[in-house]
Amino acid sequence: MSVTAFLTDSTLCIGCKACEVACKEWNGVSEDGLDWSGYSYDNTGAVGASTWRHVKFVENPPQPGFGGNAADIASWTFSSDVCKHCEEAGCLEACPTGSIVRTEFGGVFVQPDVCNGCAYCVVSCPFGVVARNEKDGRAFKCTFCYDRQKVGLQPACAKACPTESIKFGEIENLRLRGQERLQELHSRGMNDAHMYDPVDTSVKGIHAFFIVRGDERSYNLPPKPEVPTIYLKDGWKSSAFGAGMLLAGSLLAFLTARGSNGSTQRLRNGRR
Amino acid sequence: MSTLPEHRRDRVPDTSSEARLLEIRREAESRGVVQAEGVRPPGAPFPKASPETGYYGIPLLKEPQWKWEVPLYFFVGGAAGSSAVIASMAQWIGRDPELARDARLVAAVGGALSSGLLIADLGRPARFLAMLRVFKMQSAMSVGAWTLAAFGTFSGASAFAQFAADYFDSAAIRVVGNIAQGFATALGLPFHNYTGVLIGATAVPVWNENIKMLPVHFGMSGLNSGVSILELMGHDESTALNTLGIVASAVETFEGFHIETNSNREVEPLKHGVTGWTTRVGGVLSGPLPLALRLISAFTKSRNLRRAASWSSIAGSIVTRYAWMYAGKASAKNWRLPLDIPDETAAPKKPTGIAQTTSSLTERVS
Numbered sequence: 001m002s003v004t005a006f007l008t009d010s011t012l013c014i015g016c017k018a019c020e021v022a023c024k025e026w027n028g029v030s031e032d033g034l035d036w037s038g039y040s041y042d043n044t045g046a047v048g049a050s051t052w053r054h055v056k057f058v059e060n061p062p063q064p065g066f067g068g069n070a071a072d073i074a075s076w077t078f079s080s081d082v083c084k085h086c087e088e089a090g091c092l093e094a095c096p097t098g099s100i101v102r103t104e105f106g107g108v109f110v111q112p113d114v115c116n117g118c119a120y121c122v123v124s125c126p127f128g129v130v131a132r133n134e135k136d137g138r139a140f141k142c143t144f145c146y147d148r149q150k151v152g153l154q155p156a157c158a159k160a161c162p163t164e165s166i167k168f169g170e171i172e173n174l175r176l177r178g179q180e181r182l183q184e185l186h187s188r189g190m191n192d193a194h195m196y197d198p199v200d201t202s203v204k205g206i207h208a209f210f211i212v213r214g215d216e217r218s219y220n221l222p223p224k225p226e227v228p229t230i231y232l233k234d235g236w237k238s239s240a241f242g243a244g245m246l247l248a249g250s251l252l253a254f255l256t257a258r259g260s261n262g263s264t265q266r267l268r269n270g271r272r
Numbered sequence: 273m274s275t276l277p278e279h280r281r282d283r284v285p286d287t288s289s290e291a292r293l294l295e296i297r298r299e300a301e302s303r304g305v306v307q308a309e310g311v312r313p314p315g316a317p318f319p320k321a322s323p324e325t326g327y328y329g330i331p332l333l334k335e336p337q338w339k340w341e342v343p344l345y346f347f348v349g350g351a352a353g354s355s356a357v358i359a360s361m362a363q364w365i366g367r368d369p370e371l372a373r374d375a376r377l378v379a380a381v382g383g384a385l386s387s388g389l390l391i392a393d394l395g396r397p398a399r400f401l402a403m404l405r406v407f408k409m410q411s412a413m414s415v416g417a418w419t420l421a422a423f424g425t426f427s428g429a430s431a432f433a434q435f436a437a438d439y440f441d442s443a444a445i446r447v448v449g450n451i452a453q454g455f456a457t458a459l460g461l462p463f464h465n466y467t468g469v470l471i472g473a474t475a476v477p478v479w480n481e482n483i484k485m486l487p488v489h490f491g492m493s494g495l496n497s498g499v500s501i502l503e504l505m506g507h508d509e510s511t512a513l514n515t516l517g518i519v520a521s522a523v524e525t526f527e528g529f530h531i532e533t534n535s536n537r538e539v540e541p542l543k544h545g546v547t548g549w550t551t552r553v554g555g556v557l558s559g560p561l562p563l564a565l566r567l568i569s570a571f572t573k574s575r576n577l578r579r580a581a582s583w584s585s586i587a588g589s590i591v592t593r594y595a596w597m598y599a600g601k602a603s604a605k606n607w608r609l610p611l612d613i614p615d616e617t618a619a620p621k622k623p624t625g626i627a628q629t630t631s632s633l634t635e636r637v638s
Contacts, residue, residue: 056327120413122336123475125475129334131337217327217611219321232469235469235472235473237484238483242490246491247357249495249519250516254366
């Protein structure tokens with residue numbers, strides 16, 4: 001089994017949301033309301049328990065030539081967001097049931113029959129991807145179409161993408177293809193295009209990297225995602241210190257109180 | 273296919289499913305390109321996505337989805353864990369069997385109540401068992417669930433043996449009870465403050481910023497409430513309990529001071545807005561107020577003052593846990609922090625009618 005990945009190329013995305021539709025259809029994910037957000041054409045907002053692919057509409061002031069736009073039309077880039085399937089995944093580390101596992105394809109998969117709905121993964125994801133379905137009680141996120149990958153097919157979103165903005169393939173091969181694509185974009189003058197793949201952070205890289213233009217923060221991509229297990233050492237040190245305080249404090253309190261007034265005296269008086 | 277819902281569980285990719293995906297693709301190809309220029313909706317112009325406003329100011333992180341049971345569990349667990357330690361100290365060091373007896377009871381009831389509260393948040397009792405499938409050192413939730421299960425068992429056994437010894441005066445029962453109490457004490461030490469590690473080792477900025485103080489803070493808050501519950505059960509003449517209450521309130525006073533003097537923007541939810549004032553109320557009720565009352569009562573021997581200190585500590589301990597929970601929710605909503613965007617920039621104007629990106633729960637908090 002080869003380790004696989006997504007390469008989502010925002011320079012090719014046309015914002016058609018076929019990936020969102022295909023994902024919901026294939027995985028049988030429920031709809032999540034039909035409200036107008038007012039944020040460009042994005043009425044979904046973010047990935048969550050019932051949204052595993054989410055097309056971002058990054059609307060910028062008019063910028064002639066940007067993506068072939070006319071001078072008076074807002075410059076748009078679209079980018080289909082998805083679970084990043086981190087190399088060092090906060091949700092997987094935090095999961096107390098072993099429900100969240102690493103599949104043979106390198107993806108991070110929540111086994112729904114094991115998940116007990118503790119919601120600890122929700123606060124442990126540095127990308128805010130996984131969420132608890134409030135009706136069902138369990139946590140859900142992109143499965144990386146594990147069921148399809150197992151029979152040798154590509155994920156539903158990648159298959160339905162009409163412009164091949166969502167590319168799927170073997171991870172190192174895809175990283176190379178991403179670099180080639182970047183070179184091509186740079187040679188065409190799109191010097192602000194770059195790859196989002198935080199390999200230098202404690203997340204140690206992701207299985208769903210993105211080619212974006214401009215500042216990644218306008219795509220809600222954190223510049224420095226950290227896996228929360230890095231805080232554990234300090235936490236347990238403090239916990240041990242606190243336990244020592246409780247132990248020593250109560251030992252001293254009862255030692256010094258021995259024979260003085262208070263409870264011992266009360267016992268001597270025969271009061272229960 | 274276990275990933276699929278019930279009614280589609282047997283579905284595997286076949287020619288019709290693949291044809292359907294291609295149909296979606298063809299439809300997107302032909303109709304997915306927006307030709308119209310669009311209209312300017314009322315309330316425009318809306319914020320743009322930019323390095324100053326992030327992605328329309330939509331929070332990156334998900335809010336903690338724990339319900340009311342979880343902060344209450346933090347409170348009950350803290351009191352129960354501390355009580356188990358107090359019980360052993362009272363029995364073997366303080367020679368106060370009455371206090372030891374009640375402390376064992378508090379630990380056992382607290383342990384059972386903790387499990388109940390956790391199960392209530394999970395939804396179904398069987399779901400708690402899933403916690404015991406594996407043990408993961410790198411998951412504070414796993415360590416905590418095992419600690420809770422073991423603590424509940426041993427503190428329960430300890431209290432049960434104590435009652436059994438009342439009816440059957442047997443040395444064997446007392447020995448078994450004391451052994452169980454020994455284990456309950458050892459487990460009570462991590463159990464009374466692990467919840468600080470639990471919330472500290474997360475992606476929520478206000479929590480992980482305070483990882484070094486949270487376990488001590490929560491632990492001393494737990495001790496404060498454990499001591500206070502025992503005092504209200506009639507042990508309000510125990511000098512040792514008053515000493516412990518003074519120590520716990522003093523540490524809580526220091527922690528409150530620590531929060532107030534921390535100028536990092538991650539701790540903002542603990543200082544501003546509703547969550548900030550809740551934190552302050554919790555801090556005063558569990559820190560300086562009971563500290564003063566206890567110090568005075570140490571000299572005046574006033575039982576009323578001690579009772580007031582006990583009630584104040586218990587209330588403060590509960591309020592503190594809720595304050596931290598809602599501060600976490602407020603913190604996760606701060607879109608600037610994970611994107612490393614400075615505060616000075618103006619907040620993007622929120623268009624009317626946005627419903628999905630903010631939950632109604634935290635709407636009330638901020």
